[in-house]
Every structure is written in structure tokens, then in C-alpha cells.
Amino acid sequence: MRSPKQDSAAFTQAPEAVFEAALGVLQNAGNMTLLAAHNGGRRLIARERPKMSNAKFLDIRVEGDAGAAQLHVTVGTDPRTPKAMLDGKANAKVLKNYVASVRGAVDESSPAPASPVADHCLQKKTEVPWADAGQDPEIELDGNIRAAYGL
Structure with a gap:
């Protein structure tokens, strides 16, 4: 990812x-695709x-125990796109808006109902099982982006 921006948010849920x-x-x-x-x-x-602006990748992780959760989000520009002067600023804006949207969904001020999904990753246009969360998925979009994404 290019010009990555990171943020964390704590939740009591x-x-x-x-x-x-x-x-x-x-x-x-x-405008989001789940990879x-x-x-x-x-x-x-x-x-x-x-x-x-250029396409962005979001890496989202949720950690915690029954009483509290921590949301970790990293946003970066697709490295296959041309470099732009405002990549970092655009990534920060996407990050801020995404974390705010999750806060709204958690406190139900702006609900975002979720449909269940299987553990998977995309390889070209096919969903392949993702068995081990400890290992990064092998995502392929229009060629192999694994190395470019940094996985």
C-alpha cells in the first residue's frame, strides 16, 4: 500500500x-468491494x-474480549495506480469516515445491517477459503496484487 494511514478505536461492545x-x-x-x-x-x-481519486485498500482488524473491543484500520492507496500528491490526505479522509461509520453502526445511530459471509479471499473473481487468520490471504485482482499490497 502507498501512503498508509492507521487508526484505532476503542468500543465497550x-x-x-x-x-x-x-x-x-x-x-x-x-463503492467498496470485500476482498x-x-x-x-x-x-x-x-x-x-x-x-x-485512486483506489484504496482497507485492512480492518477487530481485537478484544467480551467486555471491550479495539478496531484497527489501515488505509492505503493501490500501488498499481499513478502516484498523486494528495494520496495521504485522501487516505486519512477515508480512514476517518470509515471509523465514524463503524461507530454509528455500533451505537445504532446509522445502522448498517450485515449479511453473513464465509471465510474467504478473492483470487481473480473466485472466492477461495481462507483457513488461517494468522496468515495473510492470497488475493489476486487483475493479476497478483499480493506483493504490491504487501501481503
Whole structure:
């Protein structure tokens, strides 16, 4: 990823509820594609295709125990796109908006219902099982982006 931006947010809800909210926000956004999901490891990888800037990758992880959860989000520009002066600023904006949307979904001020997904990653246009959340998925889009994404 190019020009990565990271943020974390603490929640008093269970990690499962925060993960479901994070998944719902991705599924309800019109410009996001879910590239990989692991329910047990509470990890999501998505690609955003904005209209006026370069495509972005989001790496989302939810950690914690029954009483509290921590949401970790990293946003970076697709390294296969041309470099732009405002990549970092655009990534920070996407990050801020995504974390705010998850907060809204968790506290139900702006609900984002989630549909269940299997543990998978995309290889070209085929969903392949993602068995071990400890290992990064082998995602392929229009060629192998694994090395470019940094996985």
C-alpha cells in the first residue's frame, strides 16, 4: 500500500458486534468491494473505488474480549495506480469516515445491517477459503496484487 494511514478505536461492545458493524459498513457502501473476510480472526480486507481519486485498500482488524473491543484500520492507496500528491490526505479522509461509520453502526445511530459471509479471499473473481487468520490471504485482482499490497 502507498501512503498508509492507521487508526484505532476503542468500543465497550463485544468484538463480535464491532466486527459485524465493520462488515455491515463495507457491505452497505456502494463503492467498496470485500476482498477477504475471516470471521474467527475478525479481519476484513476491502477495496474502495472512489470516483475522483485512486483506489484504496482497507485492512480492518477487530481485537478484544467480551467486555471491550479495539478496531484497527489501515488505509492505503493501490500501488498499481499513478502516484498523486494528495494520496495521504485522501487516505486519512477515508480512514476517518470509515471509523465514524463503524461507530454509528455500533451505537445504532446509522445502522448498517450485515449479511453473513464465509471465510474467504478473492483470487481473480473466485472466492477461495481462507483457513488461517494468522496468515495473510492470497488475493489476486487483475493479476497478483499480493506483493504490491504487501501481503
